[in-house]
Amino acid sequence: MKYVILIHSNPQPWGHPTSDYLGAHQALPAEVRDRLNAEFEQVMAELQANGELLGGEALGDPANARLYRWRDGEPLASDGPYSEAKEHLAGFFLIDVAGQARAEEVAARFSGPDETVELRPLMWPGGDDQ
Amino acid sequence: MTGSVLDDVWRREAPHVLGALLRRYGDLGDCEEALQDAAEVAAARWPVDGVPDAPRAWLITVASRRLIDRARADSARVRRETLDAAQRPYATQDLTTHDRDDTLRLFFLCCHPALTRPSQVALCLRAVAGLSVEQIAAAYLVPVRTMTQRLSRARTALRQAGARFVLPSQRDLPDRVAAVIDVCHLVFTEGYTRTSGEELLDVLLVKEAIRLVRQLHAALPDHAEVAGALALMLLTHARSPARVDAAGDLVPLAEQDRSLWRRDLITEGVELLERNLPRGHVGRFQLQAAITAVHAEAATYKETDWLQISLLYDMLGRVAPSPAVTLNHAVAVAMAHDPAAGLAVLEPLLDDPAMQRHHRLYAVRGHLLDLNGDAEDAKKQYRIAARLTASMPEQRYLNRKLAR
Numbered sequence: 001m002k003y004v005i006l007i008h009s010n011p012q013p014w015g016h017p018t019s020d021y022l023g024a025h026q027a028l029p030a031e032v033r034d035r036l037n038a039e040f041e042q043v044m045a046e047l048q049a050n051g052e053l054l055g056g057e058a059l060g061d062p063a064n065a066r067l068y069r070w071r072d073g074e075p076l077a078s079d080g081p082y083s084e085a086k087e088h089l090a091g092f093f094l095i096d097v098a099g100q101a102r103a104e105e106v107a108a109r110f111s112g113p114d115e116t117v118e119l120r121p122l123m124w125p126g127g128d129d130q
Numbered sequence: 131m132t133g134s135v136l137d138d139v140w141r142r143e144a145p146h147v148l149g150a151l152l153r154r155y156g157d158l159g160d161c162e163e164a165l166q167d168a169a170e171v172a173a174a175r176w177p178v179d180g181v182p183d184a185p186r187a188w189l190i191t192v193a194s195r196r197l198i199d200r201a202r203a204d205s206a207r208v209r210r211e212t213l214d215a216a217q218r219p220y221a222t223q224d225l226t227t228h229d230r231d232d233t234l235r236l237f238f239l240c241c242h243p244a245l246t247r248p249s250q251v252a253l254c255l256r257a258v259a260g261l262s263v264e265q266i267a268a269a270y271l272v273p274v275r276t277m278t279q280r281l282s283r284a285r286t287a288l289r290q291a292g293a294r295f296v297l298p299s300q301r302d303l304p305d306r307v308a309a310v311i312d313v314c315h316l317v318f319t320e321g322y323t324r325t326s327g328e329e330l331l332d333v334l335l336v337k338e339a340i341r342l343v344r345q346l347h348a349a350l351p352d353h354a355e356v357a358g359a360l361a362l363m364l365l366t367h368a369r370s371p372a373r374v375d376a377a378g379d380l381v382p383l384a385e386q387d388r389s390l391w392r393r394d395l396i397t398e399g400v401e402l403l404e405r406n407l408p409r410g411h412v413g414r415f416q417l418q419a420a421i422t423a424v425h426a427e428a429a430t431y432k433e434t435d436w437l438q439i440s441l442l443y444d445m446l447g448r449v450a451p452s453p454a455v456t457l458n459h460a461v462a463v464a465m466a467h468d469p470a471a472g473l474a475v476l477e478p479l480l481d482d483p484a485m486q487r488h489h490r491l492y493a494v495r496g497h498l499l500d501l502n503g504d505a506e507d508a509k510k511q512y513r514i515a516a517r518l519t520a521s522m523p524e525q526r527y528l529n530r531k532l533a534r
Contacts, residue, residue, distance in 0.1 A: 048279060049279065050279070051277065051279035051283055054276055096276070123520050123522045125324060126521060126523070127380045127523040128323060128521070129382055130382070
């Protein structure tokens, strides 16, 4: 089953890995930070070795976003960010795993202070005819 | 000579060549690589020179030479064994009489218990069915890189588990055959439940699954569950032309145009079942096939022998209990008796935490409430089902019901 793991974050300045630019993360004792980083490296290596990782991308600064809204029957362009929310979409990972339990286990390991990790199932084009 | 002739020869011979190499050299990863090299040589030479009279022997010779070259060139772990194995001349029987057992050994190796189900599936399609990594990746809608990783992970796991190219012991045999059937069935379901996207790829998986089970059936003709799995696939695949409408939307069994069902597949499936049903223990695939056969023989959804189907689901629930079986049982009971009786069958599932997030529970409950004349509560259930499902055609179907 395929899932997307969405990383909502607000690094200052915008940068990747986001944890390097998050005050709450930087405020952690060095050994905790090292452990979190090592765990992240490990889960990525594991996903890759298992053939569970389909891909992922880091996104640019939301200030660089262009937004298109429909006005009077035409697209009207403006500059981002999309919302004044505390967090923005910073990146995503696509995974293909055995089921919900495994997906939750993986997503939990992506989390860190001052970030929200969102796990969403992908819709698929098939279905049962029963 | 056309590409498809080459392809046919290749697909027919590849598992046997791999079997002959494995019997001698043992390591799946090394043998597959050598076979791949031989395939490349064949692809270059055969269109020019013609297909050799004995393509299997030709491929074995070329692949063996590659294995030996590689062992000489590198001081890796396989070197001594490979060279030792190469000293022994091939007996003629190596090339011919091992067909049946080779197929089985290859199935068992690819479905080794040290591997996860997705790895077993990928390895079977690669080594037994002879599909390319690109084809398998495309069929499962994953990048080639991901599929390559899955396959190499699987080969490493086999190596670490010390898996060998042998038949399992009598004691292990039932479980090992069950795993192989399960893998074939997973391939089938993956293809059959698709409704859109690359139609060719969906048909590819359905056809490969049937082809694999046919091979398994030829190797184990007296195994009733193998016959049952083949019958189930044929009888289910018979519905393919009717299960999607012109707009690409899913048509549920109740609304399918039965004149589109493939009679040839139904006949073959029913015959297989009749030949195998009376032999003692009845397994889950035979029961599922029997249920599908009852559907196949009904002129309309209403005229279906629902009593028979509810009895078969009751048996299936005892042989292989699962929430999915209970859900189908509930529908059959509702049709055979009355909707309230069907709703009662669902009761135990309502307390199951895993099912509380499963859309099918709510879809079935909505359907039964609808039949019971409780349109308001039915809608509530459909709404939950539509939100929970990850299937686009099912979601569209449920949303249509809500809009009514």
